[in-house]
Amino acid sequence: MIRIVGLSKTFESAEGEVEALSDVNIDIEEGTIVGIIGMSGAGKSTLVRCINMLERPSEGKVFVDGTDMGALDAAGLRKARRGIAMIFQQFNLLMQRDCLANVRFPLELAGLSGRKANEKAKELLDLVGLPDKARAYPAQLSGGQMQRVAIARALATEPNVLLCDEATSALDPSTTHQILSLIKDINKRLGITVVVITHQMSVVQEICDRVAILDGGRVAEQGLVAEVFAAPKSDAGRRLVFPGRPDARVSVSGNDRQLRIVFRDSQTTSKPLVATMAVEKGIVATVISASTQQISGDVYGSILLGLPASKFEEAMEYLESFGNLTVEEVTEIV
Amino acid sequence: MFDNVFTVEAWQEMLLCLKNEIPFAIWETLYITIVSTALALLTGLPLGVLLVAGEKEGVLPLPGWLMHALNFIINILRSVPFLILMIMVFPLSRLLIGTTVGTKATAVPLVVAAFPYIARLIEGNMREIDPNIIEAAQSMGASPIQIIWKVMIPEAKPGLINSATIAMTTILGYSAMSGIIGGGGLGQIAINYGYYRYRYLTMYLAVAILILLVQFFQSAGTHLCVKSDKRLK
Secondary structure, three states, X not given: OEEEEEEEEEEEEOOEEEEEEEEEEEEEOOOOEEEEEOOOOOOHHXXXXXXXXXXXXXXXXXXXXXXXXXXXXXXXXXXXXOOEEEEEOOOOOOOOOOHHHHHHHHHHHOOOOHHHHHHHHHHHHHHOOOHHHOOOOHHHOOHHHHHHHHHHHHHOOOOOEEEEEOOOOOOOHHHHHHHHXXXXXXXXXXXXXXXXXXXXXXXXXXXXXXXXXXXXXXXXXXXXXXXXXXXXXXXXXHHHHOOOHHHHHOOOOOOEEEEEEEEOOHHHHOOOHHHHHHHHHOOOOEEEEEEEEEEOOEEEEEEEEEEEHHHHHHHHHHHHOOOOEEEEEEOOOO | OOOOOOOHHHHHHXXXXXXXXXXXXXXXXXXXXXXXXXXXXXXXXXXXXXXXXXOOOOOOOOOHHHHHHHHHHHHHHHXXXXXXXXXXXXXXXXXXXXXXXXXXXXXXXXXXXXXXXXXXXXXXXXXXXXXXXXXXXXXXOOOHHHHHHHHHHHHOHHHHHHHHHHHHHHHHHHHHHHHHHOOOHHHHHXXXXXXXXXXXXXXXXXXXXXXHHHHHHHHXXXXXXXXXXXXXX
């Protein structure tokens, strides 16, 4: 559905050229929800704006539904954009129009007006659960309600693609959850391909099928959410998946070495590994940090252990014998 | 100088003026103010929009030289004092209206003085629009003209009403100044009685009515502006 090929974007600034994106390659299949995650400044927003050419790529191409977006003329691009809806962190509703007129707005742009447009807009407000807010102005709504109106507006032109630029970053956790459920529901019901830009791991975990981790303008790694979360290969991935903040502050005595166990599935997660190691091998480990996460219905966990250096190799061997988990030494906390 | 202000004759003269001349002068002043404001808005509004939309990063980028020229012309017109401008546009008045005196003829300098001012006011209104909203409209496939008509102008409506009000009260004040070139209206009464004949009481009357008119327009404009702003509810 969306093919991003060799995409680079360089901005001119007072200090010279700044490379926001460099050689980004991402394939997005029709009907999937793909997360693009990264810290602020990683280039996420620039990347999503290159998909609908709000930003022109410096190099590389973007194909949406087979169309080379960069090769379109102004009129062609405007038409193509009607098939690629976008929602934003700050909702970007027209503040001087009521909700119905906001939802109707893209239809007016496409030349549809009058009763037909109003009916369509009403249907969409029903779809997002705000049938009674047609005559309310955005300023009278809560953040979650405004994002619902923005979603209704985005769906008005029956797009094939929905781009979400930090769409839940301004919302509280419970509203975030509701909006994400709505997006997932729309994805399932209408088969719309969704691209989710976020800095929140929880958003990717909750709705995405695949994820690309963006770091310093490059794709650090990408794949199925479950795989990336279970065993992140890149430093950027590890930073996001193992929010190792407490690790760094835990002092482990000088003779200790550290290792990280990452469970690949929920059965392994439920095994009392550390306890059996103590009983069977007599190796006593310190748990520095541990976490479990739910991704696509499965539970994944990771444990960071401190072990006496003398027993390290033995422990490593013992733990590896379990299978379905990865064990690696951690020399520096990332 | 002011010792003859409150004499019986002065009161009689004022009342006579109030009865015979003031009603028509109010009409003339309102007429010239409304016509000039309308014409100045008609030219100033598109110009103000272009000053923002036509920028390099705007929705309808215009050639750089054209933008420089527009800005230069506006600055020149804004720098000429109105009293001088009134005289400078005599040839234009003669060309358009056929004369340089009278109420109709003063519309020409008023419009020439007001439209660059209005363009700057409206430029300010346009710059206050959240650029993210414009980006959202672009992402929906809006054309530059659609963005101007359906996003920039409607979203700036309360500010535009405010600017139109400021313009109108300013033009009202300037229209009084045009009494000096035979412009008619309350300004001419104030100048004829107060400046040429030292009848200060009648001058004060004319000024008081001008103040009332400004107050009225400003209150009405502020009311409309607040009422039209859907962000405040």
